[in-house]
Amino acid sequence: MIGYFAGGLGERLSSQQLAAVLMKWFSGSVLIGLGLRMAIPERK
Numbered sequence: 001m002i003g004y005f006a007g008g009l010g011e012r013l014s015s016q017q018l019a020a021v022l023m024k025w026f027s028g029s030v031l032i033g034l035g036l037r038m039a040i041p042e043r044k
Contacts, residue, residue, distance in 0.1 A: 013019040 013023065
């Protein structure tokens, strides 16, 4: 059920150019943030 609705939502979002650009920027920002989190040692 979740896969069905996720597929439909993905089709709608991929057809809109602005949504695709925003998702690309968001996912890139998350990956950069996770990389920085791993690279910077934690202070205790």
